Amino acid sequence: NAGVTQTPKFxxxxxxxxxxLQCTQDMNxxxxxxxxxxxxxxxxxxxxxxxxxxxxxxxxxxxxNVSRSTTEDFPLRLELAxxxxxxxxxxxxxxxxxxxxxxxxxxxxxxx
Amino acid sequence: xxKTTQPPSMDCAEGRAANLPCNHSTISGNEYVYWYRQIxxxxxxxxxxxxxxxxxxxxxxxxxxxxxxxxxxILPHATLRDTAVYYCIVRVTNQGGKLIFGQGTExxxxx
Numbered sequence: 001n002a003g004v005t006q007t008p009k010f011x012x013x014x015x016x017x018x019x020x021l022q023c024t025q026d027m028n029x030x031x032x033x034x035x036x037x038x039x040x041x042x043x044x045x046x047x048x049x050x051x052x053x054x055x056x057x058x059x060x061x062x063x064x065n066v067s068r069s070t071t072e073d074f075p076l077r078l079e080l081a082x083x084x085x086x087x088x089x090x091x092x093x094x095x096x097x098x099x100x101x102x103x104x105x106x107x108x109x110x111x112x
Numbered sequence: 113x114x115k116t117t118q119p120p121s122m123d124c125a126e127g128r129a130a131n132l133p134c135n136h137s138t139i140s141g142n143e144y145v146y147w148y149r150q151i152x153x154x155x156x157x158x159x160x161x162x163x164x165x166x167x168x169x170x171x172x173x174x175x176x177x178x179x180x181x182x183x184x185x186i187l188p189h190a191t192l193r194d195t196a197v198y199y200c201i202v203r204v205t206n207q208g209g210k211l212i213f214g215q216g217t218e219x220x221x222x223x
Contacts, residue, residue, distance in 0.1 A: 042213040103155030
Protein backbone atom coordinates (compact mmCIF):
# COMPACT_ATOMS: atom_id res chain seq x y z
CA ASN A 1 0.00 0.00 0.00
CA ALA A 2 1.83 3.10 -1.27
CA GLY A 3 -0.43 5.74 0.33
CA VAL A 4 0.19 9.20 -1.12
CA THR A 5 2.93 9.42 -3.76
CA GLN A 6 4.43 12.71 -4.92
CA THR A 7 6.74 13.28 -7.86
CA PRO A 8 9.27 14.70 -8.37
CA LYS A 9 11.02 14.85 -4.98
CA PHE A 10 13.26 17.74 -6.00
CA UNK A 11 13.12 20.29 -8.79
CA UNK A 12 14.88 23.51 -9.76
CA UNK A 13 12.96 25.88 -12.03
CA UNK A 14 13.96 29.10 -13.70
CA UNK A 15 11.77 32.17 -13.29
CA UNK A 16 8.89 32.08 -15.74
CA UNK A 17 9.02 28.34 -16.37
CA UNK A 18 6.05 26.11 -15.68
CA UNK A 19 5.73 22.65 -14.21
CA UNK A 20 3.27 20.17 -12.76
CA LEU A 21 3.68 18.52 -9.38
CA GLN A 22 2.12 15.08 -9.41
CA CYS A 23 0.16 13.51 -6.56
CA THR A 24 -1.44 10.07 -6.56
CA GLN A 25 -3.18 8.15 -3.78
CA ASP A 26 -4.24 4.51 -3.77
CA MET A 27 -6.57 4.58 -0.75
CA ASN A 28 -9.71 5.53 -2.67
CA UNK A 29 -9.93 8.77 -0.69
CA UNK A 30 -12.41 11.36 -1.91
CA UNK A 31 -10.65 14.35 -0.35
CA UNK A 32 -7.26 15.58 -1.52
CA UNK A 33 -5.20 18.65 -0.60
CA UNK A 34 -2.12 20.62 -1.59
CA UNK A 35 -0.03 22.48 0.98
CA UNK A 36 3.15 24.50 0.82
CA UNK A 37 5.64 24.97 3.63
CA UNK A 38 8.16 27.79 3.62
CA UNK A 39 11.32 27.46 5.75
CA UNK A 40 10.56 27.63 9.48
CA UNK A 41 6.84 28.06 8.89
CA UNK A 42 3.72 25.93 9.21
CA UNK A 43 1.86 24.45 6.26
CA UNK A 44 -0.43 26.64 4.18
CA UNK A 45 -3.34 25.16 2.20
CA UNK A 46 -3.18 25.97 -1.53
CA UNK A 47 -6.10 24.03 -3.02
CA UNK A 48 -8.30 21.13 -2.07
CA UNK A 49 -10.77 18.78 -3.74
CA UNK A 50 -13.74 16.86 -2.36
CA UNK A 51 -14.04 14.57 -5.36
CA UNK A 52 -13.37 14.13 -9.05
CA UNK A 53 -14.26 17.28 -10.96
CA UNK A 54 -14.53 19.46 -7.82
CA UNK A 55 -11.79 21.79 -6.60
CA UNK A 56 -11.67 24.84 -4.36
CA UNK A 57 -9.17 27.45 -3.20
CA UNK A 58 -7.37 27.31 0.09
CA UNK A 59 -5.42 30.03 1.92
CA UNK A 60 -2.75 30.75 -0.74
CA UNK A 61 -4.04 29.80 -4.24
CA UNK A 62 -2.48 32.60 -6.30
CA UNK A 63 -0.02 31.38 -8.92
CA UNK A 64 -1.32 27.80 -8.89
CA ASN A 65 -3.93 25.71 -10.65
CA VAL A 66 -5.28 22.24 -9.98
CA SER A 67 -7.48 19.67 -11.64
CA ARG A 68 -9.10 16.47 -10.42
CA SER A 69 -10.10 14.25 -13.31
CA THR A 70 -9.88 11.00 -11.31
CA THR A 71 -10.22 10.00 -7.66
CA GLU A 72 -6.57 8.96 -7.54
CA ASP A 73 -4.78 11.98 -9.05
CA PHE A 74 -4.58 15.62 -8.00
CA PRO A 75 -1.85 17.47 -9.94
CA LEU A 76 -0.73 20.99 -9.01
CA ARG A 77 0.29 23.31 -11.85
CA LEU A 78 2.65 26.29 -11.63
CA GLU A 79 2.30 28.38 -14.78
CA LEU A 80 4.87 31.17 -14.36
CA ALA A 81 7.30 30.21 -11.63
CA UNK A 82 8.43 32.99 -9.30
CA UNK A 83 11.09 32.97 -6.54
CA UNK A 84 8.29 33.36 -3.97
CA UNK A 85 7.12 29.86 -4.92
CA UNK A 86 10.33 28.31 -3.61
CA UNK A 87 8.98 25.97 -0.97
CA UNK A 88 8.29 22.37 0.00
CA UNK A 89 4.97 21.14 -1.36
CA UNK A 90 2.95 18.45 0.36
CA UNK A 91 -0.02 16.56 -1.00
CA UNK A 92 -2.48 14.84 1.35
CA UNK A 93 -5.68 12.82 1.19
CA UNK A 94 -8.43 11.66 3.52
CA UNK A 95 -11.77 9.93 3.45
CA UNK A 96 -14.97 11.89 3.95
CA UNK A 97 -15.07 11.06 7.66
CA UNK A 98 -11.64 12.53 8.31
CA UNK A 99 -10.02 9.18 8.79
CA UNK A 100 -6.65 8.39 7.35
CA UNK A 101 -5.54 11.96 6.67
CA UNK A 102 -2.22 11.04 5.07
CA UNK A 103 0.58 13.21 3.72
CA UNK A 104 3.04 12.49 0.96
CA UNK A 105 6.78 12.89 1.44
CA UNK A 106 6.90 16.28 -0.28
CA UNK A 107 8.41 18.00 -3.33
CA UNK A 108 11.23 20.48 -2.75
CA UNK A 109 10.97 23.23 -5.36
CA UNK A 110 13.52 25.97 -5.90
CA UNK A 111 12.86 28.82 -8.34
CA UNK A 112 15.95 30.74 -9.45
CA UNK B 113 -12.00 28.58 10.96
CA UNK B 114 -11.24 28.04 14.61
CA LYS B 115 -7.73 29.15 15.50
CA THR B 116 -5.35 27.39 17.83
CA THR B 117 -2.65 28.84 20.10
CA GLN B 118 0.40 26.82 21.12
CA PRO B 119 3.67 27.74 22.85
CA PRO B 120 6.43 28.09 20.24
CA SER B 121 8.83 25.74 21.99
CA MET B 122 9.16 23.30 24.89
CA ASP B 123 11.85 21.08 26.36
CA CYS B 124 11.38 17.66 27.92
CA ALA B 125 13.78 15.22 29.56
CA GLU B 126 14.09 11.83 27.94
CA GLY B 127 11.86 9.25 29.66
CA ARG B 128 9.59 11.88 31.16
CA ALA B 129 6.08 12.71 30.05
CA ALA B 130 5.78 15.56 27.56
CA ASN B 131 2.61 17.64 28.00
CA LEU B 132 1.88 19.92 25.05
CA PRO B 133 -0.93 22.46 25.59
CA CYS B 134 -3.24 23.98 22.99
CA ASN B 135 -5.91 26.66 23.24
CA HIS B 136 -8.86 26.61 20.82
CA SER B 137 -11.42 28.87 22.46
CA THR B 138 -13.51 29.44 19.28
CA ILE B 139 -14.01 25.76 18.50
CA SER B 140 -17.50 24.77 17.34
CA GLY B 141 -19.46 21.87 18.76
CA ASN B 142 -18.89 19.53 15.83
CA GLU B 143 -15.22 20.32 15.18
CA TYR B 144 -12.54 17.81 16.05
CA VAL B 145 -9.14 18.51 17.57
CA TYR B 146 -6.30 16.85 15.65
CA TRP B 147 -2.64 16.53 16.55
CA TYR B 148 0.11 16.01 14.01
CA ARG B 149 3.87 16.13 14.24
CA GLN B 150 6.56 16.88 11.71
CA ILE B 151 10.08 15.60 12.04
CA UNK B 152 12.62 17.68 10.13
CA UNK B 153 10.94 18.42 6.78
CA UNK B 154 9.13 15.14 6.37
CA UNK B 155 5.39 15.02 5.72
CA UNK B 156 3.30 15.58 8.86
CA UNK B 157 2.45 12.42 10.78
CA UNK B 158 -0.94 11.83 12.37
CA UNK B 159 -0.87 11.31 16.15
CA UNK B 160 -4.39 11.41 17.55
CA UNK B 161 -7.71 13.23 17.36
CA UNK B 162 -10.80 13.70 19.51
CA UNK B 163 -14.12 15.47 19.84
CA UNK B 164 -15.16 15.59 23.50
CA UNK B 165 -13.80 12.58 25.34
CA UNK B 166 -10.23 11.89 26.22
CA UNK B 167 -8.51 9.61 23.74
CA UNK B 168 -5.53 7.28 23.95
CA UNK B 169 -3.64 5.29 21.36
CA UNK B 170 -0.25 3.65 21.11
CA UNK B 171 1.48 6.99 20.53
CA UNK B 172 -0.16 9.46 22.89
CA UNK B 173 -3.10 10.58 24.98
CA UNK B 174 -5.34 13.54 24.28
CA UNK B 175 -7.04 15.35 27.13
CA UNK B 176 -9.82 17.79 26.14
CA UNK B 177 -11.30 20.11 28.74
CA UNK B 178 -15.00 19.88 29.45
CA UNK B 179 -15.70 23.24 27.77
CA UNK B 180 -13.55 22.07 24.80
CA UNK B 181 -11.63 25.36 24.75
CA UNK B 182 -8.28 23.71 25.31
CA UNK B 183 -6.55 20.39 25.09
CA UNK B 184 -3.28 18.70 26.04
CA UNK B 185 -1.31 16.13 24.12
CA ILE B 186 0.61 13.77 26.37
CA LEU B 187 3.56 11.70 25.22
CA PRO B 188 3.92 9.40 28.25
CA HIS B 189 7.61 8.50 27.94
CA ALA B 190 9.32 10.88 25.57
CA THR B 191 12.32 9.65 23.59
CA LEU B 192 14.88 11.52 21.52
CA ARG B 193 12.95 10.45 18.40
CA ASP B 194 9.95 12.45 19.62
CA THR B 195 11.85 15.69 18.94
CA ALA B 196 9.65 17.39 16.35
CA VAL B 197 7.22 20.23 15.70
CA TYR B 198 3.77 19.36 17.05
CA TYR B 199 0.67 20.90 15.50
CA CYS B 200 -2.68 21.21 17.20
CA ILE B 201 -5.42 21.68 14.58
CA VAL B 202 -9.15 22.18 14.70
CA ARG B 203 -10.61 20.41 11.72
CA VAL B 204 -13.51 22.06 9.94
CA THR B 205 -16.33 19.66 9.18
CA ASN B 206 -17.36 21.31 5.91
CA GLN B 207 -15.17 22.56 3.06
CA GLY B 208 -13.60 19.19 2.53
CA GLY B 209 -12.58 18.73 6.15
CA LYS B 210 -9.39 20.66 5.51
CA LEU B 211 -6.70 20.99 8.16
CA ILE B 212 -5.49 24.56 8.78
CA PHE B 213 -2.03 24.51 10.37
CA GLY B 214 -0.71 27.06 12.85
CA GLN B 215 2.90 27.53 13.89
CA GLY B 216 3.05 24.52 16.19
CA THR B 217 5.24 23.75 19.20
CA GLU B 218 8.84 22.73 18.68
CA UNK B 219 9.47 19.99 21.24
CA UNK B 220 13.07 19.19 22.10
CA UNK B 221 13.62 15.98 24.03
CA UNK B 222 16.97 16.10 25.82
CA UNK B 223 19.05 13.25 27.26
